Amino acid sequence: MNAIVVRDLQVDLDRTPILREVSCAAGSGSWLALLGPNGAGKTTLLRAIAGLIPYRGTITLDGPAADAGSLRPRARARLIAYVPQAPTLPPDMTVTEYVLLGRTPHLSYLAGPGRADRDAAARVAGLLDVTRFAGRRLATLSGGERQRVVLARALAQEPKILLLDEPTSALDIGHQQNVLDLVDALRRTTGLTVVTTLHDLTTAGQYAHELVLLNAGRVEAAGAAAAVLTEDRIAQVYAARVTVSTDAAGNTVVNPVRATPS
Amino acid sequence: MNSRWLRAARPYGIAVAFLVAAMLVSALVGAADLNPLATVSALLDRLPFIGLPSSMSPLDRAVLFEIRLPRIVLCALVGGLLSIAGAGYQGVFRNPLVDSGMLGASAGAGLGATLAIVYLGGAGPSAVPVAAFAGSVGGVAVAYLTGAAGGRGTATLLLAGVAVGMFLTAVQTFVLQRSAQDLQAVYSWLLGSLSGATWQQCAEILPYSAVSIAVVLLHGRHLDVLSVGDEEARALGLHPGRTRLIVVAACALAAASAVAVSGLIGFVGIIVPHVVRRLAGTSYRRVLPLSLLAGAGFLVLADTLARTVLSPAELPIGVVTAIIGSPVFIWILHTTRAVRT
Numbered sequence: 001m002n003a004i005v006v007r008d009l010q011v012d013l014d015r016t017p018i019l020r021e022v023s024c025a026a027g028s029g030s031w032l033a034l035l036g037p038n039g040a041g042k043t044t045l046l047r048a049i050a051g052l053i054p055y056r057g058t059i060t061l062d063g064p065a066a067d068a069g070s071l072r073p074r075a076r077a078r079l080i081a082y083v084p085q086a087p088t089l090p091p092d093m094t095v096t097e098y099v100l101l102g103r104t105p106h107l108s109y110l111a112g113p114g115r116a117d118r119d120a121a122a123r124v125a126g127l128l129d130v131t132r133f134a135g136r137r138l139a140t141l142s143g144g145e146r147q148r149v150v151l152a153r154a155l156a157q158e159p160k161i162l163l164l165d166e167p168t169s170a171l172d173i174g175h176q177q178n179v180l181d182l183v184d185a186l187r188r189t190t191g192l193t194v195v196t197t198l199h200d201l202t203t204a205g206q207y208a209h210e211l212v213l214l215n216a217g218r219v220e221a222a223g224a225a226a227a228v229l230t231e232d233r234i235a236q237v238y239a240a241r242v243t244v245s246t247d248a249a250g251n252t253v254v255n256p257v258r259a260t261p262s
Numbered sequence: 263m264n265s266r267w268l269r270a271a272r273p274y275g276i277a278v279a280f281l282v283a284a285m286l287v288s289a290l291v292g293a294a295d296l297n298p299l300a301t302v303s304a305l306l307d308r309l310p311f312i313g314l315p316s317s318m319s320p321l322d323r324a325v326l327f328e329i330r331l332p333r334i335v336l337c338a339l340v341g342g343l344l345s346i347a348g349a350g351y352q353g354v355f356r357n358p359l360v361d362s363g364m365l366g367a368s369a370g371a372g373l374g375a376t377l378a379i380v381y382l383g384g385a386g387p388s389a390v391p392v393a394a395f396a397g398s399v400g401g402v403a404v405a406y407l408t409g410a411a412g413g414r415g416t417a418t419l420l421l422a423g424v425a426v427g428m429f430l431t432a433v434q435t436f437v438l439q440r441s442a443q444d445l446q447a448v449y450s451w452l453l454g455s456l457s458g459a460t461w462q463q464c465a466e467i468l469p470y471s472a473v474s475i476a477v478v479l480l481h482g483r484h485l486d487v488l489s490v491g492d493e494e495a496r497a498l499g500l501h502p503g504r505t506r507l508i509v510v511a512a513c514a515l516a517a518a519s520a521v522a523v524s525g526l527i528g529f530v531g532i533i534v535p536h537v538v539r540r541l542a543g544t545s546y547r548r549v550l551p552l553s554l555l556a557g558a559g560f561l562v563l564a565d566t567l568a569r570t571v572l573s574p575a576e577l578p579i580g581v582v583t584a585i586i587g588s589p590v591f592i593w594i595l596h597t598t599r600a601v602r603t
Binding site (some may be wrong): 076078 | 489
């Protein structure tokens, strides 16, 4: 079953066409990676799925029942958690308070977070190993710690779908793998559907089941890594020089090649 | 569990103690020399289930119950309203420098009061509170409508507030220019005063105060969510625009109620929430109720100074809050670790 089906999506921002005739799908419990050069429309597609911008076309969530556009914000937030590339972290808020914000869609209008909400927040805090610095202010966290805290807030929503915009762009290679492994472990254990935009093509191929390559607002190619990541296509879409090989584990590896100095 | 509850309750205990102490000091200090012991027992006597004989003379009793106490209660109400409105606006606009007089509230109140004093002549004094209230609420409404029409986002709204405020102030200046004989009356109102406070004034603003305070307090959690920005708040299921409208309306009502009975008293809405944040953290679920209590205590103390420093003359309370407030505020800016929102 598909957790997300996007059909014939069109998005204009400030009367500029951003996405055109985009269709893609993510199976329930799978990992979908959105690829493409800067400005291809990756973030816009994520925001449309999150219900944050108006669009034409259809986005169906969690089976045929729910059309994303008809969901009320609170119901949608119980289904989808969205983490932007640069989340706003109020500097003086503590980690505990911030993670607890993730319970918002589960609270009725006038109610505050109760025992069950605190427990749920504490559980994901433990899962992501942020309990150690639960009392610290957000301003004092390192890049890796921030990313885990933001993930904890998203998971406190207990979503079925997790949308991550460039979750690794601010991290070193070790922390990148750490965060992606964490997300993958959560996906395996909880059946979460994950959609990420990723810049690193090799990493995308390692973690995602399905890759969607966007170019100038349209889907250029979609499918498994080996099918999407070809030398010709990357050269054409990114204007980049690369070789593509397959490593011992069968993963597709994209290697940048430097132009020969003249 | 129990110790966590105690830790959470402690700031409220301190704030209540501060308010009670401020009110008690204010009741004991003043032009008429009241016997402290007799005053305290006369006050306790008024509490339910407590009967205490007090040696107070009828005159002292009248001073205490008809002059000082209504003023103290009104002061506490006004201070609480200004502080919670300031804190609410700061949350809505994610801006630490926003005050309860923002969005054309003060300018509207000033214009309303000026018009009442200049054009309503004899009826002026009694019409001033109503005119100030209407001007304050009207100023915010115009600023909000023009700001919301100009586009989404808090910056547009704040800029619209500045523009509306400047316009209303210009009209007020024009009106004043043409009737210089009223300058004294208008300025003494503008600087704020709570002298001549009556129980009736307390009763008049009580309904507005109760509604606005309740609404703002119920939205503390929503302001915490807003602090991650409109888009992420929406992704968490909140309606940022609707939350903003409700909280702004409640804060405008709170500030207008205060302004109607006290004139323009600056700084309270900025200083008090910031001190509270430094002492108790930045979650609006604590900042709002604590600002209400601390603001009430602070204004009671400021008014005590206003009526005693130059006794029997009175300083305008707006002067006292600004003279205390400015240095305290600068001290806060220097010692705060980061800009707090």
